[in-house]
Amino acid sequence: VEARMRTRLIFGARTLEVYLDWACRFARWARGTYGTKCLVELPHLAGQAWVQGLIDAGKSPWTVSLAVSVLRKLEWGIRARWGVWVTLVDPKALSGRQRRTLCMRRRKGAYPAADLRLLRAHLPEEHRAAVDACVALGLRPKELVSVRACDVDLSAVSYQVKGRDGVWTAYPMPPGYAGVVRVRRGKGGRPREVPIPVWYRLELEVILASRRPEDRLWPVEYQEFGRAISRACTQAGIVSRGAHGLRHTWAIQRMHHLMSLGYTEDEARQLCSWWLGHNRLAVTSSYLAKRREPGFDITIYIEDREAEGGVARGVGCDRA
Secondary structure, three states: OHHHHHOOOOOOHHHHHHHHHHHHHHHHHHHHHHOOOOHHHOOOOOOHHHHHHHHHOOOOHHHHHHHHHHHHHHHHHHHHHHOOOOOOOOHHHOOOOOOOOHHHOOOOOOOOHHHHHHHHHOOOHHHHHHHHHHHHHOOOHHHHOOOEHHHEEOOOOEEEEEOOOOOEEEEEOOOOEEEEEEEOOOHHHOOEEEEEEHHHHHHHHHHHHOOOOOOEOOOOOHHHHHHHHHHHHHHHOOOOOOOOHHHHHHHHHHHHHHHHOOOOHHHHHHHHHHHHOOOOHHHHHHHOOOOOOOOOOOHHHHHHHHHOOOOOOOOOHHHO
16 A cells, blocks of 8 residues: 555645645535535545536546546545545546547647757747757756756766655766756756766857856746747747657657667666656656657757757767
């Protein structure tokens, strides 16, 4: 039971806030419907009608899935608090429920190589540098704007992964990577280290040369960065996948690269998950949903920059 409960933990403060909000919504509904003041007093499948009401009201599959997940966590909470199991919802018995699919969200997933080139061409210079960093390092936008010069170690020959027990473990750097960028506070407050691909190292050295240790490497504002990407996509006539879509792009390219080095698919996925700062491999797998589709090899994106006179010379992502 302890291991199963661990998989249901919430690791992010924002995620916890959302779950608490929805748990309170259900509690208010349950009090008005059943007159109960304590969760353990709820009848069997008490939440079924609540979730079905969301479906009948036309709520999105993501909202419905969130509601089901909230009830599942409440079930385990009741078990932990009172030692009894109360089943609040049976997802299989819900009628008219749509399943979530990647194609249901146009903004979901990675940028194709052609779209990435157009996006970069329509951005101002300071935001181009930030996009290049996202493509190279796979950082979340909030993480990117917080990185300082002192967080970069170009001499590192290994990277470290912090386990759930709080212990850091060092791993040798795969071929094609040199140095690390330290994320001091990622999602949920979790730190991590991200290896620097060789093709991006020279560009990073140029940026570092003009920064003091305490200076931010990419001095763009978080919200403005996202708006700039949306505007550039509109001007370029492409679908905006937001700043977060660059992480999906990074994940696909890193997966291709690691497997080209001889890593198995499972090993490569695990490395990507560590470097992305994910707690669950299932989340990483969702990032890789389009990796077998044509058009997502961004080696040409790196070659474009070389032709422009960029500082990344002759090393594409897949050939590092």
